[in-house]
Amino acid sequence: MANGDVIKLGTLYMGDTRIPRPTKPWRNDSKPYTGAGVGNIQDYSVGATLEIRNTETNYEMQWIEVNDGGKKYLICDRVMLVNISWDDLNAQGLIFGKNVTIDGQQYKLRVLTGGSNYRSINGYSGGTPTTNEWDRWIVNEAGLSDLPTPTASDLDTIRNSDDLNSPHNQKWNWYYVFSWVQDTYTKNSDSRAFRGYSSARAWSWSYKGSYSAHLGWRPVLEVLNSAPVTSGSDSNLGNKSTPFIYTTTQSAQPPSAPSINAIPISKSKIDLYWNSVSGATGYHVYLNNVYQATITGTSYSFTGLSEYTSYSLGVQAYNGNGSSPITVVNSRTLDETPPSVSITGISKTNNSITMSFSGSDAHSGISGFYIYLDNSHVTTIYGTSGAYTYTGLQQGRLYKVSIKAFDNSGNVSAEDYRNIQTSANFEWDTPKTSGGNFNITATEWNRFLNAINSARVGKGLTAYNFTYASKGGDFYAYMFNQAVQAISAMNPSISPPSTRSSGDEIYASYFNRLRDSLNSI
Known part of the structure; x- marks a missing residue:
C-alpha cells in the first residue's frame, strides 16, 4: 500500500444505526451554487454513541492512506457527520484519540491537527504551526509522493463548481464543509479550529460547543502494531504459524x-x-x-x-x-498592538453624511473598519482606507458618526468619531425678491421657526420659546429678533442679519439671510 491509496474499511454506527457514506459530502442545509443541490451528510443525534465497527457490505467507509515519519495513517476521504460539536467528539475520546479494533487490526481513532491560529496573512494562508497535519497532508505541504497538490483555484477565496470538481477536492472533499481539528485557538481558550470549506487551505475557528450544518467530523485512523519491517538476511523468515523469539543487538x-x-x-x-x-x-x-x-x-x-x-x-x-x-x-510572536484610525473628511447634505477614513498598523496590517452610527454598528468595510455614506437621515438632526479599525490579527483600534448635524435645507414657500413686494404667511413663518428648533435640538440646545405668528395678525420686530437670536446661538457659518427695532423696515434680503444662516448650520 502507498500514499494516496483508497482503502475501504469499517462501518460507522451512530447508536445502533449504520451511517452510509455521503454521496454529496457538503453541508446539508444549502447549495454551494445553483445546480449542485444540498449535501446529504448525516446530522449527529446529540448524545448518541459513535463507533466504527467491522466492515459491512454497502456501508464501507473510505480512507486515504498517508505514510509519514515512519507511521501509517488512514484519513477519511470526507466528513461523515455534521451538526456535531468539538465537545461532543471530545467527550467520546474522538478528538485526541482512543484505541479501536476494526477487522482485527488495532488503530487510534482521532481527528487531524490543523493549527492553533492562521498564518501571517489571513485564514486562507493556512494554519500555524506549519507542521500541522492538515497542511502537511491535505494541502500536501510535506510534498509526499502520490498525494495530490491543490491548484491555485483550490486555494483561492472563490467558491464555485471548479472547486467541487477539482481532482484535489474529489480526493479529499473539503469543499463547502468544515472539518473540526484538535487545536485550541491561541486567542480564545473556549474556541477550537476547523479547516476547509472555501479553500483547501482555509483555517477558522468557533466556540467548541458550536453546532452547525457546516461543521463536521472527519475521522482519522492511526495504524497501531503494524507488521515489522526486516531487511538483509532477515528479510525472509518463512511462514510462521507459531510464535518465535528473535534477538537483535544494537550498537x-x-x-x-x-x-x-x-x-x-x-x-x-x-x-x-x-x-x-x-x-x-x-x-x-x-x-x-x-x-x-x-x-x-x-x-x-x-x-x-x-x-x-x-x-x-x-x-x-x-x-x-x-x-x-x-x-x-x-x-x-503575536501582534497585540491595536491599529490606529482617523476620520480624514466629512461632507453632508440634508439627509446624508459622507465620512472618509484611513487606518495604519505597524505589524500585521489593516484588514478593515467597523462603521457606526449613534454607537450602533452599521457595516464592516475591508481595506486600508475608504469612505462611507450614511443615507436616509433626518434633516437638521445631530448624529454621531464613528469608526474603528481592525488588523489582520484581530486587534481593534480605539474609536474616532464626529458629531455631525445634517443640513436644514429650508426654503420659503414663495421667493422673497429684493426690489419688489413680497409676502410671507403665518404658516410659512411658523414652519421656519419649527425648522430652527429642530436644528437647536439636534445641536443639543433647548427649543426656543417663540412667539408664533397667527393668520391676519401683526408681525412684530421682536418676533423677527427671536429667530435671529435662536439661530445665532448655534454659531452658524453664515451669520444671521442684525436685529430690528420697532418701526424698522424688514427687506426680502433679511428673510433670505435668515434662511441661509439656518441652512449653513
Whole structure:
C-alpha cells in the first residue's frame, strides 16, 4: 500500500444505526451554487454513541492512506457527520484519540491537527504551526509522493463548481464543509479550529460547543502494531504459524531527532514542545541557530522576544553517544498592538453624511473598519482606507458618526468619531425678491421657526420659546429678533442679519439671510 491509496474499511454506527457514506459530502442545509443541490451528510443525534465497527457490505467507509515519519495513517476521504460539536467528539475520546479494533487490526481513532491560529496573512494562508497535519497532508505541504497538490483555484477565496470538481477536492472533499481539528485557538481558550470549506487551505475557528450544518467530523485512523519491517538476511523468515523469539543487538548510537511544535503565546513569548526521545539524556534548545539552554524536559519558553517577529526555533536531543540533528520550526510572536484610525473628511447634505477614513498598523496590517452610527454598528468595510455614506437621515438632526479599525490579527483600534448635524435645507414657500413686494404667511413663518428648533435640538440646545405668528395678525420686530437670536446661538457659518427695532423696515434680503444662516448650520 502507498500514499494516496483508497482503502475501504469499517462501518460507522451512530447508536445502533449504520451511517452510509455521503454521496454529496457538503453541508446539508444549502447549495454551494445553483445546480449542485444540498449535501446529504448525516446530522449527529446529540448524545448518541459513535463507533466504527467491522466492515459491512454497502456501508464501507473510505480512507486515504498517508505514510509519514515512519507511521501509517488512514484519513477519511470526507466528513461523515455534521451538526456535531468539538465537545461532543471530545467527550467520546474522538478528538485526541482512543484505541479501536476494526477487522482485527488495532488503530487510534482521532481527528487531524490543523493549527492553533492562521498564518501571517489571513485564514486562507493556512494554519500555524506549519507542521500541522492538515497542511502537511491535505494541502500536501510535506510534498509526499502520490498525494495530490491543490491548484491555485483550490486555494483561492472563490467558491464555485471548479472547486467541487477539482481532482484535489474529489480526493479529499473539503469543499463547502468544515472539518473540526484538535487545536485550541491561541486567542480564545473556549474556541477550537476547523479547516476547509472555501479553500483547501482555509483555517477558522468557533466556540467548541458550536453546532452547525457546516461543521463536521472527519475521522482519522492511526495504524497501531503494524507488521515489522526486516531487511538483509532477515528479510525472509518463512511462514510462521507459531510464535518465535528473535534477538537483535544494537550498537550504541546518538538519539533520533525530536518532533517539535511551537505555539505563540504573546507578543514576546513562544512556547516550544517536543516528544520525549528514547535514549536521550537531555535536549539543547536554539533560537535563530544560537544555543540558548540545555534541559531534560520536553518544553521551553522563549521570552523577551520582539512583537510580531518570525523566529527559527530548534531542539537537539543528545546522549553519551552524540547528538541528533537539530529539528527546526519557524514561528512568529503575536501582534497585540491595536491599529490606529482617523476620520480624514466629512461632507453632508440634508439627509446624508459622507465620512472618509484611513487606518495604519505597524505589524500585521489593516484588514478593515467597523462603521457606526449613534454607537450602533452599521457595516464592516475591508481595506486600508475608504469612505462611507450614511443615507436616509433626518434633516437638521445631530448624529454621531464613528469608526474603528481592525488588523489582520484581530486587534481593534480605539474609536474616532464626529458629531455631525445634517443640513436644514429650508426654503420659503414663495421667493422673497429684493426690489419688489413680497409676502410671507403665518404658516410659512411658523414652519421656519419649527425648522430652527429642530436644528437647536439636534445641536443639543433647548427649543426656543417663540412667539408664533397667527393668520391676519401683526408681525412684530421682536418676533423677527427671536429667530435671529435662536439661530445665532448655534454659531452658524453664515451669520444671521442684525436685529430690528420697532418701526424698522424688514427687506426680502433679511428673510433670505435668515434662511441661509439656518441652512449653513
